Amino acid sequence: DVKVTQSSRYLVKRTGEKVFLECVQDMDHENMFWYRQDPGLGLRLIYFSYDVKMKEKGDIPEGYSVSREKKERFSLILESASTNQTSMYLCASRVPYSRGHNEQFFGPGTRLTVL
Amino acid sequence: TQLLEQSPQFLSIQEGENLTVYCNSSSVFSSLQWYRQEPGEGPVLLVTVVTGGEVKKLKRLTFQFGDARKDSSLHITAAQPGDTGLYLCAGLTTDSWGKFQFGAGTQVVVTP
Numbered sequence: 001d002v003k004v005t006q007s008s009r010y011l012v013k014r015t016g017e018k019v020f021l022e023c024v025q026d027m028d029h030e031n032m033f034w035y036r037q038d039p040g041l042g043l044r045l046i047y048f049s050y051d052v053k054m055k056e057k058g059d060i061p062e063g064y065s066v067s068r069e070k071k072e073r074f075s076l077i078l079e080s081a082s083t084n085q086t087s088m089y090l091c092a093s094r095v096p097y098s099r100g101h102n103e104q105f106f107g108p109g110t111r112l113t114v115l
Numbered sequence: 116t117q118l119l120e121q122s123p124q125f126l127s128i129q130e131g132e133n134l135t136v137y138c139n140s141s142s143v144f145s146s147l148q149w150y151r152q153e154p155g156e157g158p159v160l161l162v163t164v165v166t167g168g169e170v171k172k173l174k175r176l177t178f179q180f181g182d183a184r185k186d187s188s189l190h191i192t193a194a195q196p197g198d199t200g201l202y203l204c205a206g207l208t209t210d211s212w213g214k215f216q217f218g219a220g221t222q223v224v225v226t227p
Binding site (some may be wrong): 004031035040041042043044045048050056058067068092096103104106107108109 | 119121124148157159160162205212213214215217218219220
């Protein structure tokens with residue numbers, strides 16, 4: 001059974017803290033994505049990685065950075081958490097677009113609250 | 116950014132009724148996917164439509180991609196409580212990386 005796992009389901013942090021969200025996939029997918037989901041706004045792409053050590057900004061990268069040192073792991077970093085980063089964070093993985101209109105497999109999400 | 120608008124935002128119906136969810140854009144998408152998300156879980160793919168005018172059926176769910184590949188609809192016949200969830204459409208953008216643009220979602224509640 002294919003799987004995308006995220007390090008925490010719930011996380012509470014304080015303003016100014018550095019926050020790490022980890023995502024691991026076991027499908028040997030090259031592409032990985034980080035989204036945030038807010039009511040009424042849907043999923044918005046923060047960053048994606050098309051292969052190891054490769055990354056591209058999505059639609060809302062400000063305040064975030066990412067790391068992809070190994071194929072199976074994609075980390076989202078909030079350098080200095082702020083209250084407007086309180087959200088549900090979803091990680092996804094996929095085979096490269098060049099191989100077709102493929103399904104994204106999502107993790108269960110991390111609900112982050114920044115106080 | 117190629118935007119996708121979903122309507123309605125919320126739909127509450129009785130078991131056995133039919134419903135339709137719409138996903139519209141002024142932009143052309145290479146393909147369009149529909150996902151369902153249940154509370155506490157990530158979205159799960161229901162279908163991918165690729166060709167303009169394409170219709171796909173998944174049991175009681177019928178998906179249609181507009182002729183111009185700018186819009187799509189999801190129709191559920193004889194809805195059941197198990198159909199309750201957040202339905203999201205996602206268009207594959209025309210950029211080289213194959214990124215998806217998501218709609219805001221339609222929350223569907225089917226009561227017995």
